Amino acid sequence: MTTNDSGTIPDAEPLGAATDLATALRELIELSVVTTVGAGEVRAAADLVRAASERLAVARRPIEQLPALGGRAFDPVGGQASALAPPLVLRREEGGVVGEATLGVAYEGPPTYVHGGMSALLMDSVLANAAAAAGVWGMTAHLELDYRGPLPIGRPLVFRGRVAESGGRKSRMVGTIALASAPDEALVEASGLFIMPRQEKADVYFGGIADASGEHQPQSRAGDATAVAED
Amino acid sequence: MTTNDSGTIPDAEPLGAATDLATALRELIELSVVTTVGAGEVRAAADLVRAASERLAVARRPIEQLPALGGRAFDPVGGQASALAPPLVLRREEGGVVGEATLGVAYEGPPTYVHGGMSALLMDSVLANAAAAAGVWGMTAHLELDYRGPLPIGRPLVFRGRVAESGGRKSRMVGTIALASAPDEALVEASGLFIMPRQEKADVYFGGIADASGEHQPQSRAGDATAVAED
Numbered sequence: 001m002t003t004n005d006s007g008t009i010p011d012a013e014p015l016g017a018a019t020d021l022a023t024a025l026r027e028l029i030e031l032s033v034v035t036t037v038g039a040g041e042v043r044a045a046a047d048l049v050r051a052a053s054e055r056l057a058v059a060r061r062p063i064e065q066l067p068a069l070g071g072r073a074f075d076p077v078g079g080q081a082s083a084l085a086p087p088l089v090l091r092r093e094e095g096g097v098v099g100e101a102t103l104g105v106a107y108e109g110p111p112t113y114v115h116g117g118m119s120a121l122l123m124d125s126v127l128a129n130a131a132a133a134a135g136v137w138g139m140t141a142h143l144e145l146d147y148r149g150p151l152p153i154g155r156p157l158v159f160r161g162r163v164a165e166s167g168g169r170k171s172r173m174v175g176t177i178a179l180a181s182a183p184d185e186a187l188v189e190a191s192g193l194f195i196m197p198r199q200e201k202a203d204v205y206f207g208g209i210a211d212a213s214g215e216h217q218p219q220s221r222a223g224d225a226t227a228v229a230e231d
Numbered sequence: 232m233t234t235n236d237s238g239t240i241p242d243a244e245p246l247g248a249a250t251d252l253a254t255a256l257r258e259l260i261e262l263s264v265v266t267t268v269g270a271g272e273v274r275a276a277a278d279l280v281r282a283a284s285e286r287l288a289v290a291r292r293p294i295e296q297l298p299a300l301g302g303r304a305f306d307p308v309g310g311q312a313s314a315l316a317p318p319l320v321l322r323r324e325e326g327g328v329v330g331e332a333t334l335g336v337a338y339e340g341p342p343t344y345v346h347g348g349m350s351a352l353l354m355d356s357v358l359a360n361a362a363a364a365a366g367v368w369g370m371t372a373h374l375e376l377d378y379r380g381p382l383p384i385g386r387p388l389v390f391r392g393r394v395a396e397s398g399g400r401k402s403r404m405v406g407t408i409a410l411a412s413a414p415d416e417a418l419v420e421a422s423g424l425f426i427m428p429r430q431e432k433a434d435v436y437f438g439g440i441a442d443a444s445g446e447h448q449p450q451s452r453a454g455d456a457t458a459v460a461e462d
Contacts, residue, residue: 013270014269014270014273016270017270017271017273017274017277018263018273020273020274020277021263021273021274021276021277021280022263023277024277024280024281024284025256025259025260025263025280027281027284028256028280028281028283028284028287028314029256029314029315031284031287031288031291032249032252032253032256032287032312032314033298033305033312033313034291034292034298035287035288035290035291036290036291036292036299037286037287037289037290038245039244039245039247039248039249040248041286041287041289042245042248042249042251042252042287043248043251043252044283044286045252045283045284045286045287046248046251046252046254046255046283048279048280048282048283048286049252049255049256049259049279049280049283050255050258050259051279052259052275052276052277052279052280053255053258053259053262053276055268055272055275055276055279056259056262056263056266056268056272056273056276057262057266058268059266059267059268060262060265060266060267061265061267063336063343063384063385064342064343066342067264067265068267074264074336074337074339075339075340075346076337076338076339076340076346076348076349077346077348081263081264082264082337083259083260083263083314083337084260084315084337084338105294105305106305106307106313106314106315107307107315108305108306108307109306109307110370110436110437111295111297111437111440112294112295112436112437112439112440113436115306115307115308115352115355115356116355116359116370116371116374117307117308117351117352117353117354117355117356117371117374118307118352120348120351120352120355120374120376121346121348121349121351121352122348123348124346124347124348124351125346125348128347139341139347139378139381140347140348140376140378141377141378142375142376142377142378143347143348143351143374143375143376143378144373144374144375144376145351145371145373145374145375146372146373147370147371147372147373147374150370150436153294154294205341205343205344205381206341206342206343208343209342209343
């Protein structure tokens with residue numbers, strides 16, 4: 001279960017509605033890339049999208065106000081209510097986290113393969129979530145990826161992350177992406193250094209944050225990763 | 232002007248319609264994250280999105296068939312017809328490429344800051360485009376990022392990339408992200424190694440690709456980056 005920043009479970013219906021919209025958007029994004037219908041139909045689809053925007057535009061929160069659902073629901077990687085999020089759900093395994101995802105044509109770089117930058121985006125999230133699952137936390141200070149082979153679009157991939165070394169405010173994380181059918185042959189290897197900001201720096205970074213009611217809410221663990229499914 | 236993989240300018244109306252839809256989708260994605268309307272309105276927006284999907288779902292290309300518009304229009308970073316693409320348009324400058332973008336709340340990691348993985352996604356694309364602009368090309372073999380400070384949501388950022396070293400099939404690229412108001416203070420530093428696959432490997436990777444008419448079309452420069460605006 002995903003909890004919000006104050007540790008409570010958010011109201012199920014707003015989360016359900018936001019997840020429904022994100023799921024519908026992900027499908028439309030994929031279709032927008034693979035459709036071969038004529039330009040008139042594409043324009044008609046755009047009109048429907050603008051009609052949807054009109055409904056949502058009537059009330060919005062300012063940047064510095066946290067969403068009522070809790071920040072991680074909208075995380076652009078793995079957030080169930082984010083339309084951008086590649087559909088990757090992580091779970092705990094011995095020594096780290098693991099998750100499977102099949103990426104659509106919307107995530108394509110070279111023809112029929114996942115964009116190299118998408119692997120970096122996904123692994124930053126996998127490593128951060130593995131850190132959080134291990135009880136360490138930090139912001140990305142260094143990220144490094146070796147690409148051994150391209151990741152095919154439309155085939156199940158497996159993502160793994162674990163702590164390599166941890167001490168004080170620093171954690172070095174490592175992880176891989178492989179075909180689910182050959183999980184031990186890493187096609188992408190990633191490592192990252194995550195550092196928990198000192199309190200005085202966290203105050204500078206997050207001192208202006210307000211919760212959904214508009215109350216000031218200093219962030220102690222602003223990057224809290226709750227995208228890891230509980231057992 | 233963006234050209235398709237055969238070097239011709241794609242039919243303006245399909246590109247215009249696809250760009251219109253992507254632009255509308257980007258706005259709706261941002262609103263889906265910042266809206267504070269009730270769950271009923273969010274569900275109604277999702278219904279409109281599904282109605283749009285129904286229009287596009289009636290005809291679609293298979294994964295291995297290139298889009299009629301040319302692959303780069305749908306690139307998930309910088310593609311004008313990709314709803315996922317952060318709105319970053321690059322142009323040539325002395326020694327490399329440069330572009331500005333302001334990222335919305337949809338791209339947020341820690342509260343009020345850009346997701347660290349998004350910086351990696353964007354810089355992979357900036358470095359690849361800088362390579363293409365310099366006439367070298369390759370697939371990402373290694374990508375490395377140092378994060379000096381967080382990138383604020385909603386403030387103009389400037390992205391730069393250039394060739395550091397190039398020879399044979401390999402190019403080492405470097406680049407930065409900074410506030411547009413302080414372009415010389417890099418908040419993110421990136422470097423990448425891009426390698427052009429040997430012909431026999433390219434044949435394996437891209438041998439099954441067909442063009443939009445369904446004809447077999449072997450890819451010589453599959454990652455051709457045409458997201459750099461011509462002067």
